[in-house]
Amino acid sequence: MKKIFFFLALITTSIGFAQNDEAFVNSLVAQKMAELEMQENPEYFLRKDYCDGNIQMFVMPDGKNCSSKSTYYAVYVFWKEGEDIMKIQKFDNCGSFMSFSISISKNIKKALKEKQALKTENVKPYKGEKVDNSAFENMSVQSCHKEYKFIFDGKVFEKSFKEFDLTNNSKYKNVNSDHNKSLMLIKLDEEISEMIKNFDESGKFFREK
Template identity: 70%
Template sequence: MKNLFFLFILFVTCIGFAQNDEAFVDSLVSQKMAELEMQENPEYFFRKDYCDGNIQMFTMPDGSLCTSTSTYYSVYLFWKVEEERMMVQKFDNCGSYMPLTIGISKTIKKVLKDKEPLKKDEVKPYEGEKIDENAFGNLSVKSCQKEYKFVLNNDVFEKSFKEFDLTNDSKYKNVNADHNKSLELIKLDNDISEMIKHFEESGRFFREN
């Protein structure tokens, strides 16, 4: 077993190995946002996805290995370039991906046109329809979260929620599930999730380096 461990260390040392945390991802996104701020009346937003403790490892284009330090973070930054066009760029613990040009969906158009409902939306926490006196061990709390930041016509605001709060994954039905799923924020989130799933499955995300 020791020999296998030392062989792994030697292998990692030879091919190169990088570990990056959330601060690294945030710095990449901040750099891109600074570029967008140079534009006149920038309109952009991003979504950050993560599940606490979920570690991912990737083989980089140069053959080296890269992994998240503790938790893997992926950020999807969207910015408007034309009336009917946007760009989307992915960032994660191992760097940035090449930007993609996309059409603006009806859901995103609605947000860009009227952001007030989105600003008011608040995802309510999971609340069981009954109180279980023996609740310990019956509640499987998920640690996956999503964070948003919007910069729309000089109006800046943030939103976040736990994916668990949208579900009925506990012993008793979540009385806030229907409310949460009806929010403009969640409709936007579902739209983005479908888009990202399509890009991932079709292999459209390519690393820049």
């Protein structure tokens, strides 16, 4: 009798709990991209954020629980609505969020005009001034990544980098730090990161039901 009760409890728990992987997130984003293509939107891009092994759990609007499976992925899709307005929509392992309009800042507008720089410039990997096995002994290094996909006038290109490549916190200076931070991609990324941080703190992201 106890075994039957445990089995029924397990089924009930499973029904109210969801786990989704990167493929699930990619499918949501692909649907959004297809929608933008149908609208013949000439300019849009996305950023995918994730840290290897980082798992997050959420209580959904319907009261059910949802968590990432293995790694949590957050994707932000941006598309232009006008000269000074763009929209943003967030997607993650637990579904999609409501889109909303934002003003295009001068820094973002400037970066998006530098399409050739965004396409050709590349982030260089972390490289210390000296080789020393103890250079990172006091550091807690988490493998966090950012991936970009740009679609400008039907042309697609992608960029990716590790957040660690931008840091300068080890025992020896990262010789590629100044180069990386001078890139148009990183200037755009810093602006977007600050914007997303403010949206998170102000509760701007609402899940779709």
